[in-house]
Amino acid sequence: MVKECKTCDKPLAATTKGDYCLKHINGSPEKRAKLSAALKRAHMCDPQLRVKARERQLKRVKLPEVKAAMAESCKRRRLWELGNAARTPEINKRHGKTWSERYGYASWCPPELIETAKWLRKMQRLSLGEVKVMIAEQHERDMARFRKGLDQ
């Protein structure tokens, strides 16, 4: 009796040990589990392996042909439909608001100066009171310039 590949029904040579042809041997569940376990062991032995693989992959995705292939794959699989289907009414309601409107963070701060306020707080290590005064002054200067621009 001739053995056949479990995936594609291609007849296998009498000398073939497994149940898959050469094209499907790496896709078989047994082989996938074996490869996965081996990779897991290798990563546990050498943590740098994961770092190196990540660097290699980051370099690879910048190649124009790889970028084009990923875009083509995204279009072919219509991935945006998954994203749209996952949207809930709460997400739609939240969409379009600014960050501070969404989270109530720094509601005293004009949205265009939030990054400046964060920088002053975190990098310059100023107190919240000092930052509020500086942001208010900056906002007043911006508005004065804006009003002056309107008059001309």
Ligand SMILES: [Zn+2]
């Ligand atoms: Zn096959």
